[in-house]
Amino acid sequence: MKTALDFSEIDAGMLAEVGGKAANLGELTRAGLPVPPGWVLTTEAYRQVADGLETSGDGLAERARRHLLQAPVPDAVHETIVTSYAALGDDVPVAVRSSATAEDLPFASFAGQQDTFLNVVGAQAVVEAVRRCWASLWTDRAVAYRESNGIDHASVRLAVVVQVMVDAQVAGVLFTANPVTGRRREAVIDASPGLGEAVVSGAVNPDRFIVSGGEIVERHAGDKRLAVRALPGGGTERVESAGQDGFCLTDAQVRELAALGDRVEDHYGAPQDTEWAVDADGRLWLTQARPITTLYPLPATTRPGLRVYFSLNVVQGVMGPLTPLGRSGLRLISAGGASMFGHGPADRIDGAPFLSESGERMWIDLTTAVRSRVGRAMLPRMLTLGEARTAPIFDRLMEDPRLSVVHTSRRPALRALRRFAARIHAPSRVLMALTRPRKALAYAARVGERLDERLRLPASVTPAQRLDHAERVLSGTFPIIVSIMPIVITGYGLYGLAAKLSGVPMGEMLDVLRSVPHNPTTEMDLELWDLATRIEREPFTSAPVAELVRLYQAGELPPTAQQGVAAFLDTYGHRGVAEIDMGLPRWSENPAHILGVLANYLRMDGGADLAPAALFAKGVQEARGAVAHVAAQARRKARWRAAVVRFGLKRTRTYAGLRELPKFYAVKAFAAVRRSLLVVGDHLVELGVLDSAADVAHLDLAELRAALAGGDLRELVAERRAAYEQESRRRHVPRVLLSDGTEPAALAESAADGALTGTAASAGTVTGVARVVLDPIGAHLEPGEILVCPSTDPGWTPLFLTAGALVMEMGGAMSHGAVVAREYGIPAVVGVPDATHRITTGQEITVNGAAGTVTLPE
Numbered sequence: 001m002k003t004a005l006d007f008s009e010i011d012a013g014m015l016a017e018v019g020g021k022a023a024n025l026g027e028l029t030r031a032g033l034p035v036p037p038g039w040v041l042t043t044e045a046y047r048q049v050a051d052g053l054e055t056s057g058d059g060l061a062e063r064a065r066r067h068l069l070q071a072p073v074p075d076a077v078h079e080t081i082v083t084s085y086a087a088l089g090d091d092v093p094v095a096v097r098s099s100a101t102a103e104d105l106p107f108a109s110f111a112g113q114q115d116t117f118l119n120v121v122g123a124q125a126v127v128e129a130v131r132r133c134w135a136s137l138w139t140d141r142a143v144a145y146r147e148s149n150g151i152d153h154a155s156v157r158l159a160v161v162v163q164v165m166v167d168a169q170v171a172g173v174l175f176t177a178n179p180v181t182g183r184r185r186e187a188v189i190d191a192s193p194g195l196g197e198a199v200v201s202g203a204v205n206p207d208r209f210i211v212s213g214g215e216i217v218e219r220h221a222g223d224k225r226l227a228v229r230a231l232p233g234g235g236t237e238r239v240e241s242a243g244q245d246g247f248c249l250t251d252a253q254v255r256e257l258a259a260l261g262d263r264v265e266d267h268y269g270a271p272q273d274t275e276w277a278v279d280a281d282g283r284l285w286l287t288q289a290r291p292i293t294t295l296y297p298l299p300a301t302t303r304p305g306l307r308v309y310f311s312l313n314v315v316q317g318v319m320g321p322l323t324p325l326g327r328s329g330l331r332l333i334s335a336g337g338a339s340m341f342g343h344g345p346a347d348r349i350d351g352a353p354f355l356s357e358s359g360e361r362m363w364i365d366l367t368t369a370v371r372s373r374v375g376r377a378m379l380p381r382m383l384t385l386g387e388a389r390t391a392p393i394f395d396r397l398m399e400d401p402r403l404s405v406v407h408t409s410r411r412p413a414l415r416a417l418r419r420f421a422a423r424i425h426a427p428s429r430v431l432m433a434l435t436r437p438r439k440a441l442a443y444a445a446r447v448g449e450r451l452d453e454r455l456r457l458p459a460s461v462t463p464a465q466r467l468d469h470a471e472r473v474l475s476g477t478f479p480i481i482v483s484i485m486p487i488v489i490t491g492y493g494l495y496g497l498a499a500k501l502s503g504v505p506m507g508e509m510l511d512v513l514r515s516v517p518h519n520p521t522t523e524m525d526l527e528l529w530d531l532a533t534r535i536e537r538e539p540f541t542s543a544p545v546a547e548l549v550r551l552y553q554a555g556e557l558p559p560t561a562q563q564g565v566a567a568f569l570d571t572y573g574h575r576g577v578a579e580i581d582m583g584l585p586r587w588s589e590n591p592a593h594i595l596g597v598l599a600n601y602l603r604m605d606g607g608a609d610l611a612p613a614a615l616f617a618k619g620v621q622e623a624r625g626a627v628a629h630v631a632a633q634a635r636r637k638a639r640w641r642a643a644v645v646r647f648g649l650k651r652t653r654t655y656a657g658l659r660e661l662p663k664f665y666a667v668k669a670f671a672a673v674r675r676s677l678l679v680v681g682d683h684l685v686e687l688g689v690l691d692s693a694a695d696v697a698h699l700d701l702a703e704l705r706a707a708l709a710g711g712d713l714r715e716l717v718a719e720r721r722a723a724y725e726q727e728s729r730r731r732h733v734p735r736v737l738l739s740d741g742t743e744p745a746a747l748a749e750s751a752a753d754g755a756l757t758g759t760a761a762s763a764g765t766v767t768g769v770a771r772v773v774l775d776p777i778g779a780h781l782e783p784g785e786i787l788v789c790p791s792t793d794p795g796w797t798p799l800f801l802t803a804g805a806l807v808m809e810m811g812g813a814m815s816h817g818a819v820v821a822r823e824y825g826i827p828a829v830v831g832v833p834d835a836t837h838r839i840t841t842g843q844e845i846t847v848n849g850a851a852g853t854v855t856l857p858e
Contacts, residue, residue: 002042004040004080004081004083009026017042017159018101019158022040022099022161023099028264033267034283034284034285035286036287039161041160045074046160048077049134056154064137068137073127073130081126081162085126092164092165095116095165097160099158101155101159114137114142115136117129117132118195118230119231133160134158150726166279169280170192170249170253172191172196173199174187174188174260174274175292176274178210179292182296184740185740186211191207192222195229195236196276205223205224206222207219207247208222209249216255224248227241268289273290294732296732296734299365300356306739307367308370308403309364309365309366310736311733311737312361312363315364316580317793317796317817318578318791319810320578321727322362322583323584324697325674325698326583328700329474329583332474333474333475333478335348336478340423343416354368361733367403370398370403371404371405373405374414375413387831390736393735424483425486426486430489440654441658444658447483448665448668451665454472454473455668455672457672464708470677474670481661484661495512495648495656498512498630499630502645504629504633507760509630512626513652513656515620517657518661519661521660522820525612526616527571531565532598532601535561535564535565541602545778548599569594577796579667582670583698593777597799601802612801612824615824627649678693678694678696680704680708681693684696688712689707689713690707695713698716698720699717735810745833757832758829758831758835758853759829760848760850761822761830761849763850764826765850766804766849767846768785769784769786769843770785770788770841770845771787772788772840776795782802784804787799787805803824804826806821806829806830806847807845807854808832809834810831827849828849829852832854839856
């Protein structure tokens with residue numbers, strides 16, 4: 001390959017050789033877009049200078065930079081630079097820019113991680129700028145960015161773009177989609193006089209324009225107090241001024257820029273972050289284009305009009321991606337649910353029509369509910385209980401004229417609800433819950449026994465029969481487990497009735513729900529603590545978790561511990577972190593999390609009054625006191641009201657814990673199907689289709705069935721695993737997303753500085769040290785520390801036993817984390833926006849679980 005290339009010689013296929021920026025400039029040049037001319041020094045030149053560079057070890061960034069800055073430029077490379085520069089003309093001012101093979105990628109832009117040198121004049125100055133550009137591949141920020149994105153340092157190379165400078169009178173950046181709200185085809189333009197460096201570096205307050213549908217919908221004038229200007233002999237200067245009135249672009253230029261952005265996006269087929277400049281003659285130049293990597297991908301839809309999607313992941317407290325197998329399982333579960341309302345899919349493996357995917361996550365299309373009278377009446381009430389932070393978002397969406405009511409008749413919804421109620425025998429089960437609580441509890445237990453019978457499978461069945469069984473079980477699980485819900489709803493309905501009869505708001509009655517019985521998650525956590533009180537302290541207090549796992553799997557833990565852990569996993573081993581994803585291992589497969597929690601419990605120092613059993617008993621007493629208080633308030637109005645309140649709240653406490661039971665059963669089904677599919681995976685390994693049985697996680701059920709015929713899916717599995725790992729690094733997942741890319745939460749007004757407010761979930765006030773935890777596996781929480789996390793599922797709850805309070809970004813007063821926090825008697829505030837970003841580990845904070853506030857130090 002030639003060491004230097006003209007832009008027109010570069011195509012996207014050369015990305016690995018010349019880097020993202022150079023390949024993009026080549027694409028833009030051939031597309032006829034206005035790109036200043038220039039050339040690229042390929043990575044071959046970098047390889048020669050970087051020969052012998054060690055790309056690992058301590059002090060890597062500083063060592064690598066020193067090596068590159070001190071290494072001589074090979075004669076042939078030096079001559080190529082001088083000759084190519086001369087071909088541009090006599091002492092032409094140029095920009096010398098990095099083009100790393102790991103920048104401008106679809107998932108990582110690396111914008112600004114390497115250095116750019118502007119207005120370089122003279123051949124020797126260009127040679128030196130190229131050398132410094134090579135060295136900038138190893139800036140501290142570039143090394144840290146690669147590590148955070150899982151990119152191997154040894155695999156990265158850097159080409160250098162040398163581009164003729166534009167004599168910019170005005171310059172800036174243009175996003176072809178709004179980077180704040182996510183709205184696609186809404187151009188956002190920042191502009192300031194002089195070179196674009198002032199805008200790109202954030203050194204100036206620029207003019208801002210927003211263009212939608214060819215019309216300028218917003219204008220904001222910046223003060224423009226600083227400009228970066230080119231100096232006559234080379235280099236740049238920063239010129240400060242008193243600022244400029246008015247705008248630095250005309251409306252016509254703004255529209256021309258937006259149209260150019262549309263052309264660039266159409267060319268690449270994805271939203272772009274571009275840089276541009278307007279020269280002294282008023283000509284518009286495009287100097288850079290890269291993907292906008294921060295936008296959340298849109299769910300695929302064939303339905304017309306604006307659609308509203310709600311994150312199923314958020315509902316379930318799983319912020320990470322789901323495996324293909326996990327998504328396939330949820331589609332089958334949803335198909336069983338939709339069929340109960342009379343809206344089942346033609347093929348159950350496709351899932352319910354309202355279910356979509358994007359970003360390796362699942363989304364529920366709620367457009368019909370938002371645009372119907374019945375949905376508008378029911379949705380806010382449902383969200384207030386389970387996802388209170390989302391309820392105001394839907395309130396605002398209902399004011400959007402694009403989402404006006406079109407489904408005015410209540411009949412279709414009522415027919416569907418009647419069908420659903422009839423199939424789960426709701427009237428008779430409500431009556432049973434009101435009059436015969438023991439029978440109601442026995443029924444809930446029989447549902448589990450019935451499910452266990454369906455999950456049993458002879459060892460002699462064929463792989464194809466295992467797949468048939470998986471489809472039957474998963475599509476039939478929802479109709480079985482949802483039959484418990486009329487009992488649960490009866491309990492919560494009586495809770496609401498008690499609030500009305502007593503005049504005590506439901507938010508002030510939360511103590512009634514402390515330490516409720518019959519909650520499988522609470523029972524699991526208490527059993528784990530009890531196990532910690534009975535087992536031998538060694539080796540738990542001295543050995544690392546990996547060693548504990550080895551000892552347990554070899555049957556070499558001390559007898560009490562070995563037997564106790566085995567018994568615990570026999571009952572609860574089907575659970576795990578992100579347990580709704582049947583592609584992920586269960587605790588029974590990998591007990592590291594459970595063994596680590598036991599080790600943490602055994603290292604704790606605390607009195608008997610802090611033991612979970614004592615706290616649970618205390619919560620029972622507090623709940624009884626709360627019931628008596630509410631009944632007393634009702635008695636002031638009428639004696640019969642007090643009797644009804646006592647009756648109702650007694651039933652509430654009897655049934656509230658069953659709220660967790662349907663999910664407990666569903667996860668048991670996922671675990672059983674997973675075990676069966678791992679056997680199918682072993683068969684596929686024997687056929688040479690897969691490398692490992694665990695690779696079934698990266699295939700859906702239809703693909704597994706097709707794989708029984710043979711073939712080789714190892715490359716596909718590798719691609720899927722890479723996509724999963726890439727999505728695992730995504731920190732922000734919208735809770736609500738519109739089909740035009742808008743995140744409605746981003747449109748809301750921000751809270752006042754320092755004020756963190758959410759939903760009151762569990763009463764009490766605690767001041768303590770915060771511990772921000774993004775993943776519960778391996779996490780350690782000192783007694784009394786305040787757990788700050790994105791969300792929770794049952795895999796998190798062992799941490800609650802040592803937490804002084806809970807702060808959660810997701811959820812509502814009836815969400816999983818809130819329910820468990822109340823049962824353990826720890827204050828909790830949920831639905832706190834950006835809590836894991838605004839609170840730092842070690843910071844002393846105050847959590848007021850009754851007011852729903854988190855106070856940070858001034």
